[in-house]
Structures are given as C-alpha cells and as structure tokens.
Amino acid sequence: MTDCLNTDLLDDPLGDDRLNTDLLDNSISVENPVERFLRSDRMPHIWCPGCGIGTTVNSFARALIESKIDLGSLALVSGIGCTGRVAGYVKLDSFHTTHGRAIPFATGLKLANPKLNVVVYSGDGDLSAIGGNHLIHAARRNIDLKVICVNNLIYAMTGGQTAPTTPDHSTTSTNPYGVFEPSFNLPHLVEAAGAVYVARWTTFHVRQLARSISEAFKKKGFSFIEVISPCPTLYQRRNKMGDALDAMKFYKEKSKIRHGAPTSEVGMTMTGEIIVGKFVDRERPDYQTMMKAQYTESLGERFVEPTEMVCS
C-alpha cells in the first residue's frame, strides 16, 4: 500500500522532540474498509478541511458494505457542485452530469435498465434549485431512485450565494444584509410530492445515516435522504459560526431525533433545533410497476415487456 503512513514524514526536520514518534508507530498498514469504494489515485479530494461531504461518502460506503449490495448493479449519478464531485471519487459506475440534471439522467438509466440500483448523490443547490422541478416530478412519479441530498445550506462551489435552503437571517455573498427569503423544507417538499422514504440526518449521525441508506436500498420507489453538512469555508465563516468542528458540536447539541415527525414541522432555522430521523416510510407502486399495470390493462396481450438492454 503506497499511501499508508509514511514514518519519514513524521520525523521532525528540526530535530527536537516535539513529537513522540513511538506513539505514531503505525508501521503495520491496515486497509481502510472504505478504500475499495474510492478512487485512491484521486485522493486527497478537493473538499475543504472539515467539509462534511467526505463523511457522507464514508457513511455511504459503509452502507454499501452493510447492505452487501452487488456493486455491478449499482450506478451513482451526481450533478454539479461540491457534492457533484462525489461521482469522481467513488470507484463505482458513476456519472457526473450537467447542473441540476442528475435526476433526469438517473431516470433514463433506470428506465433503460430496470435492474440497476440507481443512486443520485448531489447537493441541495443542484437538486432543489436548478433541479427542483426534476426532484418533485421524480417523487411524483415514484421512480425507483435513491436520492442522497447533501445539504450544506449554501451554494458552496460558486462562492457562497443564497440557495433555496439557506436559513433566514444568515449572511451570504448575495445577501450581505441577511437572507429574508423563506427557505425550502426539503423533507416536506418531497413527501408532499410523493416520496416513499424520507429521512434527514446530519454528518454527526454517521451510523444512523449509514443505516438509513441501507434501508433505502431495500425500498422500491423514490427514497430521499437529506444530510445536513457543515460548510466551514462559506457558510460558517461568513456567519461567524466557527469551523467545521463547531458545526459538528452544534449538530450534536441541537439535533433531536424524532422518527415519524410530521415533515411540516421539520423546517430549519439558523440556530434552532434540527429535527432528524426517518420521517416517511410508506408503500406506493413505483413508476415501472404502474406503467406495466396500465399497459397490461389497456393493451392486453399486445403488451410486450421490454427485454433487458445489452450494452455492446
């Protein structure tokens, strides 16, 4: 393993013993369990120190281990933005699409090859702003997609502009005197549109998030998992909320697990309580089941199920 601990780097160039190298004796390299899901040659990634996206990818990888899913039947689609970069860092069949269009591309993948497990991994700006229409329509049609929305409350990659999820009274580069627009309550939005599985966690809840992702893999239909994630560089810094570690402590202090909470009550404020948990878990026929039922009913024997697509 080339990138295991390099003890040479730990030797103090100045020669004083500020560091006890005995304590850093990690010469036996241990493979990180998530390593096989990553494109190690592309590490370290571009995300800022303390950015929560890496933690969500970590939980996602652990959910893949836990659910023992066949990686050959898995496709990951992401849009544009900080979270959009996930597609480039995972060693899975992944697709980095145009801005806001992760769900349409994923829908196409699912329709062409219904056996695929399609995961949409994107940010709040990509999914709920430019891709907002696709989000609600995919939820309405109940297309069998697992959507992981990493919500850092801001447009981070482009310089910290106000996003539809930015809470009231926070300061952003486009609202230097404070945001006055009401923000989206994403779990409420997708539940109203028809999602069958809706959950919200923060990057503090790593184990719960991994469990939630494995649960979503077992559901058939539109699953939506929102992950509140720190953005130390743009959101926290501009709002004088400290660094990423402060954000994690804030999540620990302010988050309250309420499974099955009515999604209308889980809206976020800048400093208030963050309600997390599994809000919706229901059954509804998915798009392809409804399509098949409709065609069988109206066409009878003339309906021929599309055969499996073979890529040559």
Place this chain on the structure above:
Amino acid sequence: MAKGRVSIVVERCKACGFCVEFCPSHVLALSSTFNSKGYHPPHAVHPEKCSGCDLCGMYCPDFAICATKTDAPKKADPAKEGDK
C-alpha cells in the same frame, strides 16, 4: 492490552479534528508536526485505550484514519482447547 489499533494516512489528513473530538475513549490528539500540505495530523496519545470501534474512521471526511480490532489472544485459546 489495547483492543484496537488506529491507522492514519498522514498525507490525506486535513486536520479537521473530528476524530480527536469524537473518539469515545480519547485516544487521539492533533500532533505538532506537519504533513506535506501543512496540516497537523492526529496521533494516538493513548493507543492502549483504543477499542477499535472505528468511529474515527466513520467521521473522517478524508478517509485518512481507521481503527481495527486487534485479534485478542483469547480467540486462539478455544481452538487450542478444541485440539486437546
């Protein structure tokens, strides 16, 4: 005897401090040396306390740390007893 062992990829670390803060048995601390990017990677100040729960590995946004359970010698004992 430590139940677990921490393994750190120093060059990937960006010193966010999540592992140091959330380690349930307070094994880690940020060291004073730098990696080549200028961050202070963590090191195990109390390696004997490590339980191998891998919570540090789950929190790490940079995939730079993981903890594994060390095979306790107890495991070998039942096998020996079986042989007898």
